[in-house]
Amino acid sequence: MDDEVERVGARYRSVRLRLTAVLAPLDEAQWDRPVPACPGWRVRDVLGHLLGNVEDALAGRISGPPTEDQTREQVARHADDDPVALLQQWNEQAPEFEDVLDAVPIWPAFIDAISHEHDIRAALGDQRGRDTDDVLRAAELLAVPPPGLGLVVDGRAYGDDEVDARLTTTSFELLRIRLGRRSEAQVRAMEWDGSPDGRLAGLFVFGPSVLDQAE
Numbered sequence: 001m002d003d004e005v006e007r008v009g010a011r012y013r014s015v016r017l018r019l020t021a022v023l024a025p026l027d028e029a030q031w032d033r034p035v036p037a038c039p040g041w042r043v044r045d046v047l048g049h050l051l052g053n054v055e056d057a058l059a060g061r062i063s064g065p066p067t068e069d070q071t072r073e074q075v076a077r078h079a080d081d082d083p084v085a086l087l088q089q090w091n092e093q094a095p096e097f098e099d100v101l102d103a104v105p106i107w108p109a110f111i112d113a114i115s116h117e118h119d120i121r122a123a124l125g126d127q128r129g130r131d132t133d134d135v136l137r138a139a140e141l142l143a144v145p146p147p148g149l150g151l152v153v154d155g156r157a158y159g160d161d162e163v164d165a166r167l168t169t170t171s172f173e174l175l176r177i178r179l180g181r182r183s184e185a186q187v188r189a190m191e192w193d194g195s196p197d198g199r200l201a202g203l204f205v206f207g208p209s210v211l212d213q214a215e
Contacts, residue, residue, distance in 0.1 A: 008105040009098030014134050015113040016094055022120065023047065023087055030124060031083045037119040037181045037213055041075065044086065046116050048078030051090045053109070054097045065108050107141055114138050115179045118172075122215040130172040139171035142178040146202025165194030167203075176215070180207020 023043075031044045038046060052074025056062040062070060078086055101109055114134055121129060129135070136154075143158045145151045150159030150166035153174050159166070168191040169177070176182050184200060187208065196203075 007102040008107055008110050009100070009102035011110040011134060011137065012101055012113055013094070013098050014132075015110065015117050016091065016098075018129060018132070018134075019113075019117045019120065020087060020091060022117075022124070022126065023083075026083070026124075033123050035119050035123040036211070037122060037209070038116075039210075043120055043123055044081075044083040045075045045079065046120055047083060047086050047090065048081070049074050050113060050116060051086055051093070052077055053112070054090065054093050057097055057100065057109075058093065064106065065112065110134075111138050111141065111175075111179070115175065115181070118176070118215075119181070122213070127215070135175060136171045139174045142174055142205070146199060148199045149196060149203060163194070164199060165192050165196040167192055167196070176213070177203060178205045180204055180209055181213050181215075182207070183209045183212045186212050 026043065032042050035041045035043060035046055041049075049071060052071075053062070053066060056066065056070065056074065066074065097109075115138075117129065121127065139153055143151055143153050143156075145159040145163075145167075148164040150157065150163040151174065152158075152166060152168040154171050157166075167187075173182075173190070177187055187200065187203065188196070
């Protein structure tokens with residue numbers, strides 16, 4: 001794989017530019033639209049969190065994924081700000097952050113950004129971008145099944161040969177599952193070979209979602 005593509009900052013930049021193209025034309029009602037995958041947040045709040053991560057990282061307040069308290073503070077910090085100005089600030093400050101990510105590869109920053117890209121797209125009824133190379137790469141990074149479970153993602157098998165159950169899914173769905181954007185009921189209803197009972201919790205890095213997510 002090309003070195004430029006594999007740099008984390010380059011991956012993050014790809015998400016940022018794609019998401020900027022989605023956000024730039026929004027009207028006030030769309031900025032205020034609820035984001036079901038992030039309960040209590042509006043589209044503008046997701047952007048406030050993304051900007052807050054950049055601000056806090058560059059200021060030395062965080063050196064990895066923010067805590068829940070830090071995330072709440074980020075959203076509160078920008079809750080009343082003009083979203084158009086927030087988008088401009090993100091694009092002005094993010095290049096320095098991306099340089100840091102290229103020097104010190106922190107993959108969760110990229111995974112968080114692409115997860116929120118699709119949180120926003122889902123809130124806006126936009127199903128594009130689900131087969132980008134960034135989605136495929138994020139899923140590859142997340143394709144580490146818990147003990148006893150196996151995965152088949154876009155035809156590629158992960159996990160031991162002998163497992164209690166094996167899930168067949170797509171890169172996009174794996175991204176959404178692992179980041180807590182699917183309910184346990186939704187995951188149980190997917191294509192399983194064997195029963196995941198007793199092992200399903202290990203499939204979620206965050207979550208699962210309390211409510212079914214219709215995307």
